Amino acid sequence: MSMIKGIAASNGVAIAKAYKLETPDLSFETKKVEDVASEIKRLEAALDISKLELEKIKENARKTLGDEHAEIFSAHLLVLSDPELITPIEDKIKNESVNAEAALHDTATMFINMFKAMDNEYMRERAADIQDVTKRVMAHLLQVSFPDPALIDEQVVIIAEDLTPSDTAQLNKQFVKGFATNIGGRTSHSAIMARSLEIPAIVGTKTITEDVKEGDILIVDGIDGDVIINPTVEEIALYEKKQDNFAKQKQIWAKLKDEPTVSSDGTHVELVANIGTPDDVQGILNNGGEGVGLYRTEFLYMGNSDFPTEDQQFEAYKSVLEQMGDKPVVVRTLDIGGDKELSYLDLPHEMNPFLGFRAIRLCLERDDIFRTQLRALLRASAYGNLKIMFPMIATLNEFREAKALLLEEKANLVNDGVSVSDDIEVGIMVEIPSTAVIARQFAKEVDFFSIGTNDLIQYTMAADRMNERVSYLYQPYHPAILNLVNNVIEAAHAEGKWAGMCGEMAGDPIAIPILLGLGLDEFSMSATSILPARTQIKDLSKAEMASYKEELLSMSTADEVEAFIREKTNQ
Secondary structure (H helix, E strand, C coil): CEEEECEEEECCEEEEEEEECCCCCCCCCCCECCCHHHHHHHHHHHHHHHHHHHHHHHHHHHHHHCHHHHHHHHHHHHHHCCHHHHHHHHHHHHHHCECHHHHHHHHHHHHHHHHHCCCCHHHHHHHHHHHHHHHHHHHHHHCCCCCCHHHCCCCEEEEECCCCHHHHHCCCCCCEEEEEECCCCCCCHHHHHHHHHCCCEEECCCCHHHHCCCCCEEEEECCCCEEEECCCHHHHHHHHHHHHHHHHHHHHHHHCCCCCEECCCCCEEEEEEEECCHHHHHHHHHCCCCCEEEEEHHHHCCCCCCCCCHHHHHHHHHHHHHHHCCCEEEEECCCCECCECCCCCCCCCCCCHHHCCCHHHHHHHCHHHHHHHHHHHHHHHHHCEEEEEECCCCCHHHHHHHHHHHHHHHHHHHHCCCCCCCCCEEEEEECCHHHHHCHHHHHCCCCEEEECHHHHHHHHHCCCCCCCCCHHHCCCCCHHHHHHHHHHHHHHHHCCCEEEECCHHHHCCCHHHHHHHHCCCEEEECHHHHHHHHHHHHCCCHHHHHHCHHHHHCCCCHHHHHHHHHHHHCC
């Protein structure tokens, strides 16, 4: 028996034999070809069969994971049809008379290296997409079988360097009991999909593919982040008990599905969920969510060849509002730029797009795009409890300008006889430190705050959370972050407004007691985190957590904060 430590990415315990998901040997020889036309036909045939496979994978992902995850494969299909990638491959075959394998490899490698070198998370993800897709095409050119996780028909734990989106979308949770990878973090595609599938997962082990042989018996402990290789009978019994306890824990959580979220001393807070598409609403309702805390509208724009129309947006927003009934739905207006780009929107190349022309900055300059979205939201407001928030607000003038456009479009619709709600709260995401610092001034004008900790932390700590060399600085419990969060909550309450949080921190078991004590009103998280969080809050005293506030805010390090909370809450 040996144990490997990794990052716990999805809760639960799996016990099964190892299935090593390895890319086949895609080595080839570069050859000169005489019949260039037939070589291009070989390439086209490999592209066509790859497209057919990806269409099937996309449909499977839509059924098992929902629209948001299926859209990853729309991006993959776009890669296979992108003349900027395909034309250079064909040109290389024609101009250099080389075989399709060599032309594909050289061209794809050039693009992959170019994207990997960019200081932009979105572009680095595009490198992974090109790599994933071109491996599939190469396998068809070489006529070797490409790994097909959908064909797994016995209980296994998958072991891999990483799981690509197309791998993860094919997993059948009836047979795939869990997985462990060498690389990745809690926010990687594979980790997010594992949580959607509710299968245990551990990522970032570094050496799992070297340490495990095909057929080894494995225990994947997605609760504590351990992989045990070839455990003893006693260890299997121990982890089977842990598995049973987790299953019982899920049953306890399920009993709280229709209960309000109330602390042990009677304070009610709202547990709501982050979503990307109308299809995600069912997950909220199944998990007892009290509303939508963040509807990321950019998924309406991504994976398309053009901007969604006003009517298309209206139907999507109306669908979410109707499904949620009288529960609140906080919709974030378009947050494009930074790590999210649109193929049909020509944005300038920027040295640092995270600090550049994005989100509300783009919308205020391109108010034609913004007004279309605002009109669609206003029309949908008649069908539920809509709240609108603007992202990436750095100054009061930005908020005032955005709200003025909203009110202008509302007046236009009312003049045209369109029904619009008179009770729409308008707030902002607090993700820029300057906004958190002067939250008292903002609180006089906004209806609510929603703290976006993913960006707030990386901006405050000056550390790109996707950069592994500085990822240690991504510290949610750092006293600087806690003081900013506290400042926002106090500012909201001083003006009789509410404060929520929609970053990863809101569902973090260590952060939840701290946030309860600071007085956070609304916690927005992934739907599957709602019931565990409700169970945790039910056993916490708001007054006790609040009594630790000054001590926590005056601590010096994130480690001190974490150790203190673990001790006080027996975690």
